Amino acid sequence: MSALRFEHVTATFPRAAVPALRDVTVDIDEGEFVVVAGASASGKSTFLGAACGLVPHFHGGDFAGRVVVGGLDSHDHGPAELGRVVGVVRQDPETQAVLTTVRAELAFGLENRGHGPAATARGVEEVALALGIEGLLDRAVHELSGGELQRVALGAALAGRPQIVLLDEPTSQLDPVAGDELVWLLRRLNEEWGTTVVLAEHRLERCLGAADRVLAFSDGALVCDAPPRDFLQWAGTAAPLLATPGARLLAAAGLPAPAGVKEARRALRDAGLADGSEQPPAAETAPPRRRRFRRAGTGPDAALELRGVWAELDGGRAVLRGVDLRVGPHERIALMGRNGAGKSTLLRHAAGLQDPTRGRVHAAGRVALLLQHPGDYLMHERVADEVSPAVLQGAGLQALADRHPRDLSGGERQRLAMAVVTGDGPPPAVLCLDEPTRGLDRAQKAELAHCLRAGASAIVVATHDPEFAAQVADRVVLLADGEIVADAPAAEVLSGGWYFATETARILGGAGGALLPEEGAELLAARRRAAQEVPVR
Template sequence: MITFDEVSVVYDDRSEPVLRDVDVTVEEGELCLVTGLTGVGKSTLLGAVNGLVPHFTGGTLHGRVVVDGRDTAHHPPRELADVVGVVGQDPLDGFVTDTVEEELAYAMEQLAVPPAVMRKRVEETLDLLGLADLRHRPLYQLSGGQQQRVAIGSVLTAHPRVLVLDEPTSALDPTAAEEVLAAVTRLVHDLGVTVLVAEHRLERVVQYADRVLHLPGDGRVVSGPPAEVFRDSGVAPPVVDLGRVAGWSPLPLSIRDARRAAAPLRAGLADVVPPPARPVTPAHGPTVLTARGVTVKHRGVPAVREVGLELRAGEVTALMGRNGSGKSSLLWALQGSGPRQNGTVHVASDGAVGADPKGLPAALARRLVGLVPQTATDLLYLESVAQELAQADRESAPEAAGATVPAREILDRLVPGVVGSVHPRDLSEGQKLALVLAIQLAAAPPVVLLDEPTRGLDYRAKEQLTGIVDGLAREGRAVVVATHDVEFVARAADRVVVMAEGDIVADGPTPEVITASPVFAPQVAKVVAPLPYLTVAQVAAVLAGPGRKA
């Protein structure tokens, strides 16, 4: 179905090829997982499948990419639209109509499909993806998982033989991610669609993959069955890492396979108290933010219902819950920029004890609470990193008299080596996040709020983010991370607060809260349950002790 024949791609501004001598064949009806760290060429590989590379990206493509008998060098994307469907990271960015039914029909309208055929395909797609009850709903009213299914359906109605998905679960809660992946596997198994998925959260996808295309970073593409490729790859989900540590063969790809192999491991760990999941846990200080009765409504619909919350200095709190549970609305209400119909927020600071950010000018509110939104680049508007940092210093200096650390120094502490002359939008996702965080920290707020910071980050970048969060806690800041990433929470958070329909339904220490729910439990916890382990590092530390073995 897809053939890469000695393919190399060289961009004009790079001396080395992004892809080098790629010789890979993907068969019809395969679910193929594309893995690798950020910047190794995954997007280039996916773009070559529908002709975006090189027709729109520029650069030079050597060799041949053939999709269903069509050479992409001689067929631009518009001539491949009936064969290849592409769904990006953010489904809202790709929507062009108002309702579910209209969006499903749009692609067929562009391909001049007869109306009778269009109606039949829309009905089939609604049933296939479980969207029949939502056919007349406005797209903006849908949950993240529903939007992602509509995005897939909007390209599926054209009856493509190949589906390309770029991080389809990155913004979804665990339950919504399972719904989307279940729909994708039905396409593979029932309709024979060939699916290419690029995803950083491998723990969600790997068990469904027939083949893995791993990009190690030198331009090559390593192709093979998942268990073989992950044995030596630089990136792997926790369940595979656990298999490596325990010495299991073949490596498990699912929780079910791992639990079957883990009985001796559980027996060996049963008599040992695991080391803490967070190696360094700062001492928690006094309460720095107190919220009482916070209520947020959007167009009259409650998003946050009379929530009370206290945040302490040096504590990292993970804010979890399904898409639409009110997490982002709560963060914006705490920061003061978002709507808040009722309730109070008091933040203790050297210059303003008990002040409410909502009642202060924006410059003063930044001194109390710093917020990094889901799309960090929304706060970047200048032409270079140096200009962004200088502007942050100018805006922060008058109000934050006690904060003498320049934004440049903060950025170097977070991610060293970012060149000041580079345009902010040319940075990696992790660097963009660090830049925005440095801009916010220039005002020295005692409370730092991060909304979905792991979205788009690979495992290495998430380890760096964990170090950043640990550093903020050691400085005595109260940190809140709204996230769906249970593996990140297991390593980085002291406390977990779970929201549902605008209410707080759970609040407690991380091990207690996330292991109490099968939805939020990390992979290691599921494998070794009922033992209180959360991360591979905890298991590895115990196995490294004298006389221990898996």
């Protein structure tokens, strides 16, 4: 039976010049695990919004066609009624929290469905254990980090065991461990409970291994509906920006696209390109040299300096513990670590939004900060009213000038908020960004990385995306429990590991310090040349 059916659906937002969905027809069976792919503003979020009734009942605009969810026609049933069969986690989980504590937030949906106290308590406990948030149950929602809040939003959606779960970039603010655990949990719910999972993601390498099927959108139209391997083969020629880093790496070696790291390693072994006797000396396999690393402390000046910074909450819990950090002029640093490690708190202290409990923060000039929630920076009803025409054009958003910021995709909102923060004036001494890649597709992330590397400001960017960190950063600072546990060149931190490593580095085992597919392709080409040069006896 169908869990979700679209019949010739076309949807256009108010004041939008073109439809967000164009004549979409698709049938998703009960118990399928479906990944929704596509560039930013391709129609992924609108597709999920139509699947839960928010489009058109909440967003308005023009809507044609038919959507049937769990046997309920969205024409006749609004989001509240559809919510009995559908659990939803949107791009901006901060807008989903309605109560003050995590326990109350998880219980809210169960209580609304009429569950008794015992069943509600059991449901809260089970979902908290499944998501690893049992330690957050009595925490205030406003104290949570973005990643912790994302897991709470997911818990609230899953607590009632819905027939269908719709997730819009659910791993965008999760650390690598939590992201992998989330995909594993969704697969388990899918296999053991028969829950239908529909997940929209930009970082496809995280979830393709669990998927039965991929739906790819472009300009609102469904352009590919295929199993993961067939999708990657299609993407290699029709939509290269949707190909995973592993697929791009192996395509450069003339090998089929893999659905995951294990499959990629097997393909390299079979082709004689894996680590082993055929590997040339390190000097021959090293990727192109990066800009020489210079620790900020070796110069007389610093764009930003934190000395012995402690940050404690009212209850005495320390979020930062004696942090020492120097950022040199024009230096680019990626701040990484698990959810709740203190990354966002460090950035807020750097920008002067919070005063340290102990220690000192000094900046050589203005520190601009883009926080995790881009909607907080958008105050007007028209995109054109948020920034000047020149800034709007520079952000590539002039075509959206008459749209309401609420109706933008997550990536478009992020770019608009970035334009608000940087503004028209001279560049800041330091630009701090907290998870800036949320909602951005690969092309937009590459463009953002290029802009950050070409800009005049020093950069400190908190991110869970090792691919983006490898593109933008000279240096990676790893936080754990409010302390810096690693501070080294990006090639050292992001290779040779498992969680805090790029997919290329995981496939190649960190060989040659290759972090990105282009670097890995050069290393494999060198291995192939060396193998061909081995004399035959």
